[in-house]
Amino acid sequence: MKQILNENSGTGSYRYKSQRGLSENLVREISRKKGEPAWMLKMRLVALEQFEAMPIPSWGADLSQIKWGEIYYYLRPVDLPYKSWKEVPDSVRRVFTAIGVPEAEKAFLAGVTAQFDSEKIYGSLKASLAKQGVVFLSMDEGLTQYPEIVKKYFGKIVPYGDNKLAALNTAVWSGGSFVYVPAGIQVDLPLQAYFRINAEKAGQFERTLIVVEEGARVHYVEGCSAPAYSSASLHAAVVEVIVKERAKVRYTTVQNWYKTVYNLVTKRATVAKDATMEWVDCNLGSRVTMKYPSCILQGEGAHGEMLSMAVAGNGQDQDTGAKMIHLAPRTTSRIISKSISQKGGRASYRGQVKMGPAALGSRSKVTCDALIMDPLSRSDTYPNNQILTGSSQIEHEAYVSRVGEEQIKYLMSRGLTEEEAQTLIIRGFLEPIVAELPLEYAVELNRLVKLEMIGSVG
Amino acid sequence: MRKIVKKYSKPGKWKVVILFEKRGEEKEWEGIIDARGEGEYELLVVADHRVGETRGRVTVKTVVGRNARVKIRGVIKIAKKAQETENFLEMRGLMLSSTSQVMAEPELEIEANNVKASHAASVGPVDSEQIGYLRSRGLSEAEAIDKIVLGWLGV
Known part of the structure; x- marks a missing residue:
């Protein structure tokens, strides 16, 4: 399986391949090709300016080796997504078969989308769910088919000025998922999205928006991988999740990018009264990952959870963590982080728990455990705990050691x-x-x- | 283990470096920040393990009163060759008022693999059950809190 994952199928048959590097013309071209409304083009252009004006973060992993001018920011393999695996070109299909996506879809999943470089190539959703009003499309399709919903939430949780990579994503985003679950609907089986970088020096900038109405429940799972190239590629995604009152959302990621990919992601959820948001994050691949899924606990009784694991091997820097921002009374959060560094890798936990002045009676517990396997490797933790009201409680513990003899x-x-x-x-x-x-x-x-x-x- | 205790009872900014340069050294350090008076208190304590077989224990306790803001940054650094080092960093905060604020940042920077390094931080208000018990014994609420704080600070 590893062999197939590490191969690439070339870009000869691609419908569209942009020039290298970033420019206003490219952004306009992307928007034109997608047939977007004027407000989206306007946001892309403003975000592009913002990206150019902002500095690279001075903290975290080393991003100085990224060659921004050499990346292909938009690559379109096919024109329309396919609705059946039989129609998908063989070279593309065999990757997904190796990972087991079509099989899983038959047996375990409520819906599947598969993205290859910048565009969705396949999508499905169980008919029964579609009838109940559940929507699972690519972000591009969501914008075209549900413009009012997208306009209401897009960029509101992660604004383009949030950080340099969010600005970049807002300018050149393509693909990603749009999930909408109406009030009270319980989606029992997971919705699965799979992202594959195929071309060399490609950038993938998926944008995901998940809106879950009151009392509803959904589990979204995403996996990602890329072939074995020697040159670097870039994955800068933005995920916005809105969890309304009494709703429950779980977002699981299994990240297995090849060891030359820079994986820089902003993921954030707002959580309303008595609602729950769970992030489950597994980081195995990539050269550098910087990712800190967050929960903004806005409503009373909201609960946020993060289960994260990272394995950092030779030449890898996994800089991950979570942020839990408590803004309302009786909110709770839990972070469990497990990391392993080996063969010279570096794993860092970087997290924040903040209890705002209104977070009366709120509680949080953070547990970080790290294993360092050999003298070449490194493990760090940088937790930032801010308690701005005397009636809340935070517990944090971390343990670093080797495997017990x-x-x-x-x-x-x-x-x-x-x-x-x-x-x-x-x-x-x-x-x-x-x-x-x-x-x-x-x-x-x-x-x-x-x-x-x-x-x-x- | 030799233990050094330092008390800080007025607003201010301090930096303490606990250096481990001799093999086999063992040091214990405790900082107590009595922040019952209004103001800003900031402490940075670094346990710097440069050689192996050293053991450290760092504890920072703070009691935070009305309109007091305490920032504690504790770093355990273990160099590549400082194998078989052990250290435990603990931060405990007791908040007396809804306007008390604490920023606790326990950090680890570990470059050696055969070590045991851990830290813990917990911050919370005074246990209302403890107050209730003392009041049932005739103390006023203020006296009860005073007693609990003294016991908690360990002085």
């Missing part, structure tokens, strides 16, 4: 090799996160972690 010796005395013992202990370490993934992903993730861990003994 007694544990390994014990397992070896029971007949396991050192490598098997190590693998078992790591699986146990990650288990609280992996247990939360849909079954087929959990199996897949365990396999991917095992592949990463081979050779890390000693």
Whole structure:
């Protein structure tokens, strides 16, 4: 499977391939090709100016090697998304088959979209859900078919001025998901989106908007990967989630970009009264990941949760974490972060828990555990806890260590090799996160972690 | 382990570096910030482990009163060659008023793998059950809180 994931299918058959680099003309071209309303073009252009004016963040991972002028910002493989896997060109389909997407769709999922470079190539949604008013489309289709909803929320949770990468995304976004769940509707099976960077030096800028009305429930799962190139590519996505009163949303990501991808993502959810937002974030790939999913707990009794795991290997810098902003009384949050750094990798937890002055009676608990496997690797934690009212409570604990020698010796005395013992202990370490993934992903993730861990003994 | 205790009872800004340069060194440091008076209190404490087999324990406790703002930044740094180091950084904050504010930033920068480094931070208000119990024994609310604070500070 790893072999297929690392191949690329070339861009010869692409419908459209932009010039390298960024320009106002390119932004206008993207908007024109998509047939967007005037207000969206206007926002793209203002965001482009903002991107050019803002500096690269001075904190976090090293972004100085990104060659902005050499990236292809827009690549369109096909003109219209297909509705059946049979129609999808073979070169594209075999990637998704290798990952098991079509199979999973038949058995486990409520709907699927698949994106290749800048555009959606396939999409489906169970008829019963569509009848109830559930919408699961690419962001481009959402803008065309549900303009009032998109206009109401787009850019309101993550404005284009939020940070440099959000400005870039707002200027050149393409693809991503648009999910709308009407009040009271419980979507029992997960909605799955899969993103694939195919071309060399490509940039993928997906934009996702998820609106879940009162009392509704949905689980959105996304996976991503890219082939083995030596040059860098860039993935700068923006995800905005609106969770209304008493609704419940879970957003799961399994990130497995190849080790030359810069993965810089802004993800944020607003959570209303008595609603719940859960982020489940697994980071295995990429050269650099900077990602801090956030919950703005706006309504009384809102709950935010983050389960995050990161594995940083040779040449990787996983700089991840979460932000929980408590703005209302009796809100709660929980962050569990597990990271492993090995073979010279660096894993950092960067998080913020903020209790605003109105967050009376609110509570938060953060647990970060890190394993450093060898003397070449590095682990850091940078938690920022701000408690601005005396009647709220925060607990934070972090633990950094290596795999316990007694544990390994014990397992070896029971007949396991050192490598098997190590693998078992790591699986146990990650288990609280992996247990939360849909079954087929959990199996897949365990396999991917095992592949990463081979050779890390000693 | 030798323990050094430092108390800060007036608003101000301080930096403390606890250096571990000799193999086998063990140091324990406790900072107590009595922020019952209005104002801004800022403390940066760094436990810098440059060599191996060193052990440290850093504790910062603070009591924060009305209109007092306390910022505590605690860093445990472990250099690449400082193997077999252990350190535990603990921050505890007790808030006395709805206008008390605490910013707690416990950080870790670990470059050696055979170490045990951990930290914990907890901030919260005075336990109302404890106040209730003391009041049932005849203390006024103010006296009860005073007693609880003294016990909590450990002085």
